[in-house]
Amino acid sequence: MKIGVCGTGRMGSSIAQRLMSVGHEVGVWNRNSAKTGPLTDAGAKAYASPAELVEASEVIVVMLLNDAATEAVYRGPNGILKSKLAGKLVIDMSTVRPDTMQTIGAxxxxxxxxxxxxxxxGSTGPAKEGKLFGLVGGxxxxxxxxxxxxxxxxxxIEHVGELGSGATMKLAVNLPLLVYWQALGExxxxxxxxxxxxxxxxxxLSDTAGTPTAMKGRGAVIAKVLGGAPxxxxxxxLSAAKKDLATAVQFGASIHAELPVTASALACFEEAEAAGLADADATAVSTRWAKRPSAKK
Known part of the structure; x- marks a missing residue:
């Protein structure tokens, strides 16, 4: 099958690798074309615009950073909506606001x-192995x-409702884990x-009831960083995690749901991002907090 992957950041690249590994003919596009290099070296074909990618593909998998990127890639001058879409299948795997999924889908x-x-x-490892958890709406x-x-x-794969339902469920899934990384730091x-x-x-701490499954994969790394390793x-x-927390807070406000713990965790992620950790793993919020000088002596 000819599948186009629109957005080849960490997750998009991992998804493209998985699709190639199971035999699909994969095309790719990314705003920063340098990020498609490893994929084209592995056999994928790069396209100059989202519209060109769509027209060369039967199925288009979209994995974009946020709502602003989604609007730009779909509605831009050479965006997805400017292509010949009739008969195609678009699977959008981005984490964005539910209303964005609804309007784009329509x-x-x-x-x-x-x-x-x-x-x-799931993160990059499960993506490459085909072991993600799909939260589907449509x-x-x-x-x-x-x-x-x-x-x-x-x-x-869980089909949880109409368009917007998957986005809602994804925000709910990410929220406790991201709050946990800050709580671990504390x-x-x-x-x-x-x-x-x-x-x-x-x-x-890992052998207790309050520890998430993610600690099985990240605990040893966190310990090494606490011990002085890079x-x-x-x-x-971390920047993507901060975006997800901010999206959850914004969506909560739109439906009159109060998320005070999430909002507090968001402020801590924003502080870590401002400290230069935007490209670090989200768990860096834990290790940074543990090493952070106390505000009061």
Whole structure:
């Protein structure tokens, strides 16, 4: 199948790699064309615009950073909506506001294409292995059409409702984990007087009821950074995590839902980003807080 991947940041690149590994003919586009280099070296074909990518593909998988990027890539002069969309299938896996998915999806459908949203749980490793968690929104017939591709990318797929439902569910999924990384930093801070080795401290905290599954993969890295090692490989960028928290707070406000803990965590992520950690893994918010000088002596 000819599949176009629109947006080749960390997750988009990993998804493209997975699609190539299972035999698809993959085309790619990214605003920064340098990010398509490793994929074209591996056999993908790069296109000059989203519109050209769409017209060369049967299915288009979209993975963009935020709402602003989504609007620009769909509605721009050479955007997705400027292409010949009739008969195509668009699967948007970005994490954006639910209303953005609804309006973009409606615009795509008006041009005779099928549109499914499937923001995903999981980072780059699971993406390359086809082990993401797809949170799907859209019409039943469109979702059925998308399933063969989604099944090659995801270990579990949940169709949770109409367009916007997947985006809502994704914000809910990310929120507790991102709040946890800040809470972990605070837990590490109050453990300072114990003077325990970092690896032992993380081992103890990891073997408790409040620890998320993500600690299985990130705990050892966090311990090394606490012990003085450089920041490890980025699986889920801190700047992207901050964006997801901000989107959750904005969406909560739009439906009159108060998210005070999320808003507080967002402020801490914003502080870490301003301190130069935008491209670090989201767990850097934990290690930075643990090493941060106390505001009061």
């Amino acid at each position: 615009a795509v459908a008006q041009q005779g294409a099928a549109f499914v949203e499937s923001p995903v749980g 019409a039943k017939a469109d979702v059925t059409r998308a399933m063969p591709v989604l099944e090659q990318l995801c270990r579990r 837990a590490l801070t109050i453990c300072k007087p114990l003077n325990l080795p970092a690896d032992r401290l993380i081992d103890i 920041l490890g490989e980025t699986a889920f960028g």
